[in-house]
Amino acid sequence: MAAPQYCGYVAIVGRPNVGKSTLLNKILGQKISITSRKPQTTRHQVMGIDTHEQYQTVFVDTPGVQRKHDSAIHRYMNKAATSAMLDVDVVVLVVDRLQWTEEDAFVAASIKPTEAPVILAINKVDRLVEKARLLPHIQSLASELSWADIIPVSAKSGHNVDALQGAIRKRLPEQAHFFPAEQITDRSERFLVAEIIREKIMRAMGEELPHKAAVEIERFESEARLTTISALIWVERDGQKKILVGKSGANLKAIGSEARTDIERLLDTKVMLKLWVKVKASWSDDERMLQSLGYSETR
Known part of the structure; x- marks a missing residue:
């Protein structure tokens, strides 16, 4: 039995x-x-x-x-x-x-x-x-x-x-497992990659950039030995974009380098990561924009 x-x-x-x-x-x-x-x-x-x-x-x-x-x-x-x-x-x-x-x-x-x-x-x-x-x-x-x-x-x-x-x-109910034993999350690789990039933004910017940055994965293509990822970072003001990019792009390059290391560890492959920054005023209060980024109040 x-x-x-x-x-x-x-x-x-x-x-x-x-x-x-x-x-x-x-x-x-x-x-x-x-x-x-x-x-x-x-x-x-x-x-x-x-x-x-x-x-x-x-x-x-x-x-x-x-x-x-x-x-x-x-x-x-x-x-x-x-x-x-x-x-x-x-x-x-x-x-x-x-x-x-x-x-x-x-x-x-x-x-x-x-x-x-x-x-x-x-x-x-x-x-x-x-x-x-x-x-x-x-x-x-x-x-x-x-x-x-x-x-x-x-x-x-x-x-x-x-x-x-x-x-x-000891408080879990007796019932069959919902997922295969080897599965550790229900989230897609695209989602996890976007979260890694957002984490590096939060860590790099300290108190200079408030929580007004969102990451959208525009391209995610996997080949035999290389995964190519293009990500768009949304901020709300031109000043935030300037801070995020940094002098001669230094901040954005550092964020990309840190993110690439973790993404390569996650995907177990070499990664080509390209980051862009765009401004969308008040995106964090725009219901349609939030839905396009995967947010939903009814979720």
């Missing part, structure tokens, strides 16, 4: 910049969701699939839930985050060390209607100077929600991530 299989959907939620994407990447052992030190790096739900023996966990990494939604893209991102909590089997709320902000409380309140068990993952504990403060902090959070588990982790180092995975797996 075949051993029973367990499979379910897990939403990773939290306010911006608490380490949700880093946690997903650590669990999967491969970069699927992009990261940077700037909040709101993740814009799309990214499905990561972890298969371990009879357990298959299908993760949804979400944009950071935020109270402001003054543009179409912010509305989309909040919609993506809150919809991820519907029809899932487990919710993992990620918070940053000893912090419990109004935004954390806002996210916790948005979770309350779900019937799924909620695990609190206290991230970045490796960076705690006063370790003795952790237990009182955990005790203080016990009343915020009916937690299924509270687990301190470090997504960066991997500390206690296996314990978190175990807590998730």
Whole structure:
């Protein structure tokens, strides 16, 4: 008789910049969701699939839930985050060390209607100077929600991530696996390439360029030993384009070089990458433009 299989959907939620994407990447052992030190790096739900023996966990990494939604893209991102909590089997709320902000409380309140068990993952504990403060902090959070588990982790180092995975797996329903064991994401290579380029923009520009850059893959052609990719980077103002391109194109060249390295690792082939920058005023508040870039409030 075949051993029973367990499979379910897990939403990773939290306010911006608490380490949700880093946690997903650590669990999967491969970069699927992009990261940077700037909040709101993740814009799309990214499905990561972890298969371990009879357990298959299908993760949804979400944009950071935020109270402001003054543009179409912010509305989309909040919609993506809150919809991820519907029809899932487990919710993992990620918070940053000893912090419990109004935004954390806002996210916790948005979770309350779900019937799924909620695990609190206290991230970045490796960076705690006063370790003795952790237990009182955990005790203080016990009343915020009916937690299924509270687990301190470090997504960066991997500390206690296996314990978190175990807590998730034991709550998965018994049912057949949804995906082949070797599959780790439902996203296309084109999507992942666009996300890699966007990550390099966020990392290279620091605070100079706000989250007003989007990446559109115009050409993706694979041959025996070479993949040719042309990508268009949209910004909202001429000044942003100037910053992004840099003197004599230096910034754009550096972004392209960094992105090419990761893309070649992803595709396991040589890559010819060409980048262009165009200006589209207020693209982040243009519903039609957002839909053409793969965003949708109803998704």
